[in-house]
Amino acid sequence: MPLVASLTDSERIKLLRRIAEPHDSDASAYKTAPPARDEFSGDDEPLAWESDGWDEFLDRP
Secondary structure: OHHHHOOOHHHHHHHHHHHHOOOOOHHHHHHHOOOOOOOOOOOOOOOOOOOOOOHHHHOOO
C-alpha cells in the first residue's frame, strides 16, 4: 500500500479516524448528493435484461 505509506502522520491519522468512525446508511449519502434522474432504471419490467449474446450459454445441456 504505497499510497498509504506515503501519507504524512497527520494524513494517516485522518484516514484512520475516517475508517474507524461509524458509517451511516446510504440515506445520508443521497441526502448530500441526490440520485440523478437517469441513475436508476425506469423500466416497467424491473427484472428485464438484455438477452442478446446469451444464446451460446442457454443451449448447453
